[in-house]
Amino acid sequence: MNPPVFPKASILIAEDVNVIALIMTRALEKAGYKVDVARDGEECLRKALETAPDLVLLDIMMPKLNGIEVLKALRANPRTCDLAVVMCSAKDYKTERDATAQLGVIDYFVKPVVPELLVERVGTILARSSREVAKSGAAERDAAVETYLPVLDTTRARFTLWGTRGSTPTLGGRFQRHGGNTSCMSFTCGDELLIFDAGSGIRDLGMEIMASKIRKLHLFITHTHWDHIQGFPFFVPAYVPGVEISIYGSIGFGKNLEAIFRGQLDRDYFPVQMEDMRSNLQFHNLPDTPIQIGGAKITWEFAHHPLPTVGYKIEAVGRTLVWMPDNEFLQGYTGAPHALTCQDSIVAPFEKTIAFLSGVDVLIHEAQYTPDEYLKKIGWGHCSVPNACLLMKLAGVRRWIVTHHDPNHDDVFLEKKLNLTSQILAEIGHSMPVSHGYDGMAEYL
Numbered sequence: 001m002n003p004p005v006f007p008k009a010s011i012l013i014a015e016d017v018n019v020i021a022l023i024m025t026r027a028l029e030k031a032g033y034k035v036d037v038a039r040d041g042e043e044c045l046r047k048a049l050e051t052a053p054d055l056v057l058l059d060i061m062m063p064k065l066n067g068i069e070v071l072k073a074l075r076a077n078p079r080t081c082d083l084a085v086v087m088c089s090a091k092d093y094k095t096e097r098d099a100t101a102q103l104g105v106i107d108y109f110v111k112p113v114v115p116e117l118l119v120e121r122v123g124t125i126l127a128r129s130s131r132e133v134a135k136s137g138a139a140e141r142d143a144a145v146e147t148y149l150p151v152l153d154t155t156r157a158r159f160t161l162w163g164t165r166g167s168t169p170t171l172g173g174r175f176q177r178h179g180g181n182t183s184c185m186s187f188t189c190g191d192e193l194l195i196f197d198a199g200s201g202i203r204d205l206g207m208e209i210m211a212s213k214i215r216k217l218h219l220f221i222t223h224t225h226w227d228h229i230q231g232f233p234f235f236v237p238a239y240v241p242g243v244e245i246s247i248y249g250s251i252g253f254g255k256n257l258e259a260i261f262r263g264q265l266d267r268d269y270f271p272v273q274m275e276d277m278r279s280n281l282q283f284h285n286l287p288d289t290p291i292q293i294g295g296a297k298i299t300w301e302f303a304h305h306p307l308p309t310v311g312y313k314i315e316a317v318g319r320t321l322v323w324m325p326d327n328e329f330l331q332g333y334t335g336a337p338h339a340l341t342c343q344d345s346i347v348a349p350f351e352k353t354i355a356f357l358s359g360v361d362v363l364i365h366e367a368q369y370t371p372d373e374y375l376k377k378i379g380w381g382h383c384s385v386p387n388a389c390l391l392m393k394l395a396g397v398r399r400w401i402v403t404h405h406d407p408n409h410d411d412v413f414l415e416k417k418l419n420l421t422s423q424i425l426a427e428i429g430h431s432m433p434v435s436h437g438y439d440g441m442a443e444y445l
Ligand SMILES: [Zn+2]
Pocket: 166, 167, 183, 225, 227, 228, 325, 326, 404
């Protein structure tokens, strides 16, 4: 339906930008209106008094007198106090809208104004009393475009990296981008919260848990080196009555998991002891069968690292995620990875690792040393970049998030190292999505 037009109606446009005044004038004149233009606030006041227009389209930011001042002056004068005024401004703030609404404007157009819409809305306004239009104008706007307010689905399976540093925490501006907390990841699926390793990153996770309603936790430990358990004494939920924490780990070579956790809280090392932890702590040896927690299935496999170190696989929502932060794949191998296959004798001992990682959607795995660093660090339990790249290829991993960054590697160094990683992956014919994990990284599985 065409908008109503009132050919004899006069409109005063107060607009200091020539091109906008011209566009508005042309559109309204073409529709049959009588149009006059004021270039500043003072001129607008004068013309409003002289010509008593049927409608004023009033800009806010104008020379000499701004639109609000003009409006106040119009309302204060008995001859212009009832003048129909529509604000026409590029500023769309509550402050401006409220201030002008209090001064009885009929409507508020936000510039840029589309000529056809301007004609339509002016026609509608002139067809109604100012009071009705003020009400229905908002309703029309609401009806024209349904507001899109998507809400984040927080029930989806997701993982968060709380600590991505290996060996020992680091601190300082040079490490800001990746962070300096040692190993910790959380995995949320429905109401269940799973935690993998308790490096210093678990402290921040503890704060978040305390701010939530979650009180049942499952903590999976890959191994008990410092960088994977050192955050536990600072894990606040462990001290809170009513919190249940099931802690899983492989059977150790010497002390069991509970004894090691208890030892870390020995008086010689720490001011409070395990007895002071008021949560319900339950220690479990890893079973050979899968662990089902809510919608997540957890299995494990040994990694190549001192101690009976393991990696964990989570299967949920039809996808797989593996947390294997410490794994010296191809220990001692410093040659080119290009031609190696699963049939090579040097690869054979890692057959189970490759099978475990076969085709996983997201693998969180280390590549701690550059090739030249690895020459001096063979047997320290960590991968060289080329060897880790080969593992990705042989296992057909779909996406790799590199973690367990060396404490000597600052942000600049890690950026170069990531470029080298991508380069090697391309060279060996396994270009794949690879990124560096960082403290606070959170994604849906
Ligand atoms: Zn480690």
